Amino acid sequence: MSTTLPPPGPGHAPWTTDPYANALRNGRGPLFLRRPDGWLLPLDVERWCADADAADLSALHRCEGPVIDIGCGPGRLVAALTARGHRALGIDVSDAAVDHTQRLGGSALRRSVFDPLPAEGRWGTALLIDGNIGIGGDPGALLRRVAVLLAPSGLLVAEATPQDVDERVQVRLDDGRGAAASAPHFRWARVGAAALLRYARSCDWQPVDEWEADGRPFLALRHARTLRSPNLAARRPRDLSPWCDAPASHHR
Template sequence: MTAAFVRSGFDAALRGAPARLVRSDGAEVVLAVRRWHADAAGDDRWLLDRCTGPVLDLGCGPGRLLVALTRRGVPALGVDVSAAAVARCRARGVAVLRRDLFAALPGRWDHVLLADGNIGIGGDPARLLRRAAALLRPGGTVLAETDPDPTACWAGTARVHTAEGPGRPLPWAVVGADALRAVAAAAGFEVIASHAGPRCFSELRLAG
């Protein structure tokens, strides 16, 4: 998966190259590369304020949320398959592993982050949430960024386009806040909080 990810074009974006995501249904999204490389700000605070204990950031990118959590005194570990992302995290002095998020990962965590659309990784959000569930301590939560369209629910493949050209297709998914409720229920979660705005988030806890 690491080699495929690099060839997908995400690695170039995580080095700072402007990029857009082109889905197999024809939809295009300009990737927020500047935000990824900047300090945490704005709506990021909604996520950060809910991180009251150790955090695992899946698909952490260049590490802006890890930096912010560390400054708050919250233990945090990032996971990313991109060498560029991992190098940037290490340069910023935060803990990170270069690893597929479905591979073995250490510990159990109070919170798992799926920011910046990472709920779409792998093209199967229910599978990804079940993976997150296995990484949580009892009572822990998943904090996921959702599509601004609350009804969005799509899965297929997507390519990252940069000045170097299109990368290879990767399985990807998009889920809005309303659609996430059904996806979460299928993975054994319930939605306990949400935020709607230019960026949208949901907090999930295992039901029962």
Template sequence: MTAGSLIVIAKEPVPGRVKTRLQTEFTPSEAAALARASLADTLAAVRATPVRRYVVALEGDSTGWLPPGFHVVPQRGDGLDERLAAAFEDAYSGLPMLLVGMDTPQVTPELLMVDWAGHDAVLGLTEDGGYWCLGLRKPDRRALVGVPMSTDHTGVDQLERLRSLGYSVLLLPMLRDLDTPADAAALAAAFPHLRVSRLHRRLQHSAHPGLLFEKALGGARVVATGTDGRAVPSLSEVDRWRAPADAADRLALSRCEGPVLDIGCGPGRIVTALAERGIPALGVDISALAVMLTTKRGAPALRRPVQEPLPGEGRWGSVLLMDGNIGIGGAPRSLLRRCAELVRPEGLVLVEADPDDDLDDPAPIVLRSAGGRRSHPLPWARVGSRAVLRYAQAADLRATEDWRADGRAFLTFRRTASVAELAQAY
């Protein structure tokens, strides 16, 4: 005996509502795209299995993604146990039924066509403690309602429930669910032909740098490298960015004259340290998470690229490019010119340069997560003090100081005031 009806219990792949555990490595939209691809693989395997009836027990809308040939029944019930029981009831047409989820895209028609003659039920367990399929000859709410769902022992509990009802159960091979980034990577490696695997490979090498930067701010391990794979130390020190200002930071900040604009403020350690000194300061960053973390520390921050209009243009006492932020945009000469526009006449521009004095590398960088994701190239520049001095001179900034602290390199510059500005000042 084989199943006469195949049921897929599924949720419409809407960003933010499906595969939320994938969002430790992927955006909500990317996680939803992976869910959609996984569901497409599952539906293709189901449709290739010769049975009389194909059913989707659906939460959400099927418009635009469900292939033809499936009868849709809406999910009903309060918990997953009730929704599973209802799916069997609503799909029943007098034939044995096999229900599968949308999280095992590696399922095959051969697995779905298993002969379970002599058994009352079929159960396929998953590696995480759940189960990927359940087969019943006819609906039986007793078999499902009250079984704890979404635990690491759901599969065992389901098996015990079936046996407690006197069911003879055929166990199918154990499969791995697609729930976490590690699951996605493992399935992509083991089953490279799947739609979800092909999408995973594309996503692994095309992450937006902002996504990985925000993952780093949230505590994930992310490293920065050149496109050649060499590490970029100044952009791999997120732990320092998230910690309070250290001795080298405080030494640099002792030069600051208020008000201070911190460009690329990250999680706000510099703006916070300035506030503690009683120096008015504002952080700017393009990362929403960085701005949130800064304001959470009680310091002001604004989400805006430095190239766009900023408050107080031409009136800032000091403008900061800490933590290698001289590299923002990959054009340090243009960035220093922008700083000169922001600072007041004779105001201060403080730059943290690469410790390698001779470095002048405008090549883009790549962010890499511990989970294997790699961003597309991010325009950046790595420049030592000699290159910074050249670029500053072209921006009409004159050097005033150059020092080292804890292996870090700093320079300060003054914006040269024009004759008209000096006359206005006096």
């Protein structure tokens, strides 16, 4: 599948910059999130660009129905799901990420999770893996948005930060070589399992499973109430529109 979309707007520029695109194209870092105080969070580009590992598979084995991978990156999870017979779609604001996912044989669109998306209210599972609970710097807002995307009784599988943290920060992408010193800052969040559970419960999500694999903590959650209209809730997964028929958008 090939989809041509206009460039992302200024608010989503950080993930379209050269350091991120180059890291994905090369399959390796270094790549970091840098706070204004100089603190660095290494990003595991090599793992993202490899095949799905045992920890990833522990999450994918729990997926139900059609799956949307939010912030899919280079697409290893979408490819693994597709190979296992799931209908899966990745969304990401990076051209490099979408291109990489499609080269692996997966379906992907350049979109923001906060944009209109295909099949809203009908996804069986949503994934927030590899720190993507941090998208937008507001876990509560992200969890409320995901609730709208899922079908009634749909499943959210989210990965938490291994440390017991709950922070919202301004960061920028940094390649460790000084080339990204002028990269724009953007909002990000880091939440451990306890904090993620607090945010989830405050947004009417209920935990149904919690586990750790290779030092990575995961939670599976279901929303406690239906946010979709009855006509959408009644549709079956086979009624999902083709990804490429969705309207184009330029945000993440």
